[in-house]
Amino acid sequence: MMMCKRATELMSQRLDRPLRWQERLSLRFHLTLCSACQQCDRQFQLLHRIHERFDAPHDSTREGDRRD
Amino acid sequence: MPDAAHDPASQEQQARMQRLAAVRPRLVSFARLQLRDNALAEDAVQEALAAAIEKDASFSGRSGYETWVFGILKYKILDTLREQKRRGHWQPWEDELDEDAIDRQFQQNGRWQPSARPSDWGDPEATLHNDHFWRVFDSCMIALPEAIARVFTLRELMGLSTDEICQIAEIKENNCWVILHRARLRLRECVEKGWLAEDKS
Ligand SMILES: [Zn+2]
Numbered sequence: 378m379m380m381c382k383r384a385t386e387l388m389s390q391r392l393d394r395p396l397r398w399q400e401r402l403s404l405r406f407h408l409t410l411c412s413a414c415q416q417c418d419r420q421f422q423l424l425h426r427i428h429e430r431f432d433a434p435h436d437s438t439r440e441g442d443r444r445d
Numbered sequence: 446m447p448d449a450a451h452d453p454a455s456q457e458q459q460a461r462m463q464r465l466a467a468v469r470p471r472l473v474s475f476a477r478l479q480l481r482d483n484a485l486a487e488d489a490v491q492e493a494l495a496a497a498i499e500k501d502a503s504f505s506g507r508s509g510y511e512t513w514v515f516g517i518l519k520y521k522i523l524d525t526l527r528e529q530k531r532r533g534h535w536q537p538w539e540d541e542l543d544e545d546a547i548d549r550q551f552q553q554n555g556r557w558q559p560s561a562r563p564s565d566w567g568d569p570e571a572t573l574h575n576d577h578f579w580r581v582f583d584s585c586m587i588a589l590p591e592a593i594a595r596v597f598t599l600r601e602l603m604g605l606s607t608d609e610i611c612q613i614a615e616i617k618e619n620n621c622w623v624i625l626h627r628a629r630l631r632l633r634e635c636v637e638k639g640w641l642a643e644d645k646s
Contacts, residue, residue, distance in 0.1 A: 380555025389626040416563035420633040
């Protein structure tokens, strides 16, 4: 089975590129079994939202989401 | 002669000038986070504000005004970064890619070190609105080695793709993913230590 360190590589890369299906599958499998990596995944996803700190409170529209 | 004060177009323009002044502090902290240099950040913001005033007529109103101004700032920041790179002001990668910071979070067999196991940061919405979280985040960004921090903010703050980052930093895309992985692991470790530790005490 894939180990946690490798799982964190995939959850990081998932934010930057589409994973291959084999990668997606093994990551999903690891995440169902590993609560520490689930937390890490949530933390990476939170860090992926830091740009929201500068989002305009008054702008009703935002430029189309450039991510994914 | 038209009365400027009652000309709707000029009133709108004046309202936009006021919004520029209001958004300035956010522009400055954005530029500081990316450039890690107060003087360079101030310069980039000055240039962006000047460009926004000059190009005011070209603001289409399709995107929000502040989004438009941030777009101009991002453009200026990229100019500054390219200039820095061209002048050889970027530190070499070799110094900063030490594996230790990552490896200390994992055991030999690839599992988490018990002391480094990630814990629950709570509701993301609440976290993103927590001032204390941002203070810890900022200090963790400063602690991050410059070359790693630059790639991380190009991705997560400026919203560039790894492909675009590779071109600017002149690195391979694979390298870019490795750097981002390290940046995220180091940041999560640092934020968790600084934030949750204090929060619970
Ligand atoms: Zn795991």
